[in-house]
Amino acid sequence: MASLTASSCLEDYRIHGLPSSAFYISDFITVSEEQVLLDKIEAAPKPRWKQLSKRRLQTWPSDLTKNALLDTPLPKWLTEPVITRLHSLRLSPSDPKSHIFQDSPHNGPNHVLINEYLPGQGIMPHKDGAAYHPVVCTVSLGSSLCLEVFGTKEDGTIENKPKGKILQEPRSLLITADELYTGYLHGISEVEEEVDLGPSTLSNWELLRNTDDIIDGRLKRLPRTSLTYRDVIKVSKLGAKFGIFGSR
Numbered sequence: 001m002a003s004l005t006a007s008s009c010l011e012d013y014r015i016h017g018l019p020s021s022a023f024y025i026s027d028f029i030t031v032s033e034e035q036v037l038l039d040k041i042e043a044a045p046k047p048r049w050k051q052l053s054k055r056r057l058q059t060w061p062s063d064l065t066k067n068a069l070l071d072t073p074l075p076k077w078l079t080e081p082v083i084t085r086l087h088s089l090r091l092s093p094s095d096p097k098s099h100i101f102q103d104s105p106h107n108g109p110n111h112v113l114i115n116e117y118l119p120g121q122g123i124m125p126h127k128d129g130a131a132y133h134p135v136v137c138t139v140s141l142g143s144s145l146c147l148e149v150f151g152t153k154e155d156g157t158i159e160n161k162p163k164g165k166i167l168q169e170p171r172s173l174l175i176t177a178d179e180l181y182t183g184y185l186h187g188i189s190e191v192e193e194e195v196d197l198g199p200s201t202l203s204n205w206e207l208l209r210n211t212d213d214i215i216d217g218r219l220k221r222l223p224r225t226s227l228t229y230r231d232v233i234k235v236s237k238l239g240a241k242f243g244i245f246g247s248r
């Protein structure tokens, strides 16, 4: 059981066998909600896209400046239904008010990165850093791909072999938090096809919606878009601090 029900709590979706904490919900949004999000992303004005060599991205409501966010609300299409649903997802079965952002400075995400990966594109292993509260909620659209988690060696370099591999299906939610956020790196390899997928290699195998399309451990990639929701710790009111109205 990996879809969302009224009585479910986050603990039902924990990915075991990874450093704490990771949760995976395969059916977090519906097919029509996925389509609305894809349409909104597509309809964004061209300059919204930043083209990188290995992917393109949109940043909402805006880029960070010196690790701070200008105090601007997210558009409604990014808050509904995702943030409302994140807030309704209880952390503990006994506390109906508990939720994954309960200890974050703004009690919810205020920033969304939208990344689009074509087959063969990815993102190098990295940490998301100290600008954000250590909770990331990733909603996936379009197609499946794997996020790999890496530890570091004694000398500070990245381990060659991933600690774990999470397959993110379209319409799924992946939450990474705590030590997994602060102490480990994550990345997406630049491949056209996922290989070696199975119960022993995928940390979230038991939580997947559908494994029928995985043939001989292989799954071809199609274009995949992700929305990563985070709470930027430092928020600045518009004004002199950034000199956007000219220096005085």
Ligand SMILES: O=C(O)CCC(=O)C(=O)O
Pocket: 113, 115, 123, 128, 138, 147, 186, 226, 228
């Ligand atoms: O697309 C993803 O699932 C991961 C994106 C990511 O790691 C990031 O934007 O920092």
Ligand SMILES: [Fe+2]
Pocket: 126, 127, 128, 186
């Ligand atoms: Fe990241």
